[in-house]
Amino acid sequence: MIRRIPQARDRGIPDATVARLPLYLRALNGLAERGTPTVSSEDLALAAGVNSAKLRKDLSHLGSYGTRGVGYDVQYLIYQISRELGLTQDWAVAIVGVGNLGRALANYGGFVSRGFRIAGLLDADPRVVGDRIAGLVVEHTDELEAVIKKRGVSIVVIATPATAAQQVCDRVIASGVTSILNFAPVVLAVPDGVDVRKVDLSIELQILAFHEQRKANGGPIMAEEWPDGVVM
Amino acid sequence: MIRRIPQARDRGIPDATVARLPLYLRALNGLAERGTPTVSSEDLALAAGVNSAKLRKDLSHLGSYGTRGVGYDVQYLIYQISRELGLTQDWAVAIVGVGNLGRALANYGGFVSRGFRIAGLLDADPRVVGDRIAGLVVEHTDELEAVIKKRGVSIVVIATPATAAQQVCDRVIASGVTSILNFAPVVLAVPDGVDVRKVDLSIELQILAFHEQRKANGGPIMAEEWPDGVVM
DNA sequence: GTGCCTTTGTGAACCCACGCACAAAGTCGG
């Protein structure tokens, strides 16, 4: 049995930590723009909207990059987090589905500035094929496999209608892609080894509605006194 | 000290459960469209992409709505979850910032079909004001407070550039809004009692990049054998 | 060099969530 001695350069970063690293990165970039040389965990945590102990524990998973009594070197930490997230390399991304959302994504500056290069825009609708969006010409989805192989696409964004998503998904996986960002409101079935992350714009709104309703129905006090006989 | 006796109609739904209810709802709507009258936790879990035990536990927080030996009545469960999430009422939503993303959101069918009514589109750019989008005329952000009050807006979606987000946020809170969905890549500072949910499109992509890099660097086996001396 | 001050990195306790596994409860055929 291999005993795992915890040490600084250990690789086994918790998912929860990975999910927050982009947040820290964003906050750090803001500080860097203003020329701040170093930052304490307290201040960075404030800027990122998290607890400072959590921030320190998160950063400790990448290594011991702080200086006690001083804080973290902003530039150095940006580099380390970027490297950990793999943002120091250039990722070729294809967007399938150029509706309103696909267009918004293609024009979204947050991708390009973080090492993501839009390498292809594809759509099944012939009326859209040929359009220039964000400097790219939209290609037909018939070209999907060719585009992926030719341009070394390793991440695919699915922004198609729900009905087309699974089919597109199957095809990109068959082409060797193992990272998919899905905006279509369906659960994609994928084999082991393929990562799918999903964003459903309406889910967040529904969660807000839940809390909003809760606030309206008698304030923050738990509504235990609810009439129990309401059965429909 | 009040001892909390766990019971069916208890109101204290875990956040993790609330976050999944929209998922179940989506799966149920799919089943309803195909005319399925009842569904077992096993099948529904499969359709929603979760573990069946988790599904049952989640649903048990709303009440005991299943029938042992049979499953759940699809229509009835849709009603119950909708009610719990507050989707049986109509929510007036305003979208601030009508760039690519704001446009995509305004046209997104997933909102309207779940009881969210777009009651206002606002932008600071005079060139956009007056445009018709999704049947609405874009108004100037000067009208923000008026629109919120006049049309009973209770949820605001911020889709502005990062620099404008906090200011918009402050103004909508001053107008009495306590639920905000933020797409701008900044951490909004809000007083207690205000709910902010954020969606950062680039964060998901960065998480994917992390895992993708991990796969490339020596497969699924933990890359412990990494050279330890790389310090920049 | 010494002592004080600041801030990191982490041990440890706590809390929530997940999932197994099973008893309870209901259906259905005969």
Next chain:
DNA sequence: CCGACTTTGTGCGTGGGTTCACAAAGGCAC
């Protein structure tokens, strides 16, 4: 009415994540 079968609802063990609190570590003034 009964017994076999199906499926729910949940008690409980486990594991991961969050937070507190503090010792260790470095900077800085003198």
